[in-house]
Amino acid sequence: NAGVTQTPKFQVLKTGQSMTLQCAQDMNHNSMYWYRQDPGMGLRLIYYSASEGTTDKGEVPNGYNVSRLNKREFSLRLESAAPSQTSVYFCASSEKRTGPTEAFFGQGTRLTVV
Amino acid sequence: GNSVTQMEGPVTLSEEAFLTINCTYTATGYPSLFWYVQYPGEGLQLLLKATKADDKGSNKGFEATYRKETTSFHLEKGSVQVSDSAVYFCALRTSNTGKLIFGQGTTLQVKP
Numbered sequence: 001n002a003g004v005t006q007t008p009k010f011q012v013l014k015t016g017q018s019m020t021l022q023c024a025q026d027m028n029h030n031s032m033y034w035y036r037q038d039p040g041m042g043l044r045l046i047y048y049s050a051s052e053g054t055t056d057k058g059e060v061p062n063g064y065n066v067s068r069l070n071k072r073e074f075s076l077r078l079e080s081a082a083p084s085q086t087s088v089y090f091c092a093s094s095e096k097r098t099g100p101t102e103a104f105f106g107q108g109t110r111l112t113v114v
Numbered sequence: 115g116n117s118v119t120q121m122e123g124p125v126t127l128s129e130e131a132f133l134t135i136n137c138t139y140t141a142t143g144y145p146s147l148f149w150y151v152q153y154p155g156e157g158l159q160l161l162l163k164a165t166k167a168d169d170k171g172s173n174k175g176f177e178a179t180y181r182k183e184t185t186s187f188h189l190e191k192g193s194v195q196v197s198d199s200a201v202y203f204c205a206l207r208t209s210n211t212g213k214l215i216f217g218q219g220t221t222l223q224v225k226p
Contacts, residue, residue: 042218105157
């Protein structure tokens with residue numbers, strides 16, 4: 001049982017390059033999330049998708065776009081990477097949109113923009 | 115808006131000491147509250163949760179009580195072990211939008 005799978009695990013980009021972070025879950029969950037983790041800042045929500053076909057902005061959406069390709073997959077795109085986007089990115093999913101439903105996390109993608 | 119505030123870390127304790135990590139929240143409606151733990155190099159894992167006022171979540175010796183009157187959800191453990199060394203995150207899920215919002219995390223280091 002894979003759970004939440006993120007690819008790649010590590011990436012180095014030059015300023016201005018673009019890339020897409022991939023996330024897939026095999027638990028038939030409805031909701032999916034993208035977070036970034038920075039020292040002293042905790043996890044900050046970038047975008048989330050309450051259900052297939054919907055997406056919404058979180059706390060720090062600028063410089064990112066997302067696509068909920070289907071129920072399993074939720075990708076995060078950086079169109080023109082900046083050093084301020086150096087971070088660890090986590091994807092998560094949960095069965096339900098609200099309530100005490102547990103969120104399951106991937107292992108993270110460590111992105112460095114030089 | 116909705117937010118979570120945790121006590122500053124790092125917290126350094128000796129093995130078998132009592133642990134408290136403070137967490138307070140601001141939210142509209144009736145959020146669900148969570149504690150997650152992150153071990154080095156890994157993603158987050160759910161530690162415990164609570165859904166309504168006065169609920170107590172517990173797991174692996176950790177406990178937290180949902181206090182609506184003080185908008186708090188403090189994490190406690192009576193006797194910590196070296197293996198409890200990790201980063202602990204308090205979080206809430208809003209009752210209307212379903213957004214899952216985290217605090218800044220508190221690093222716990224337990225020394226033998």
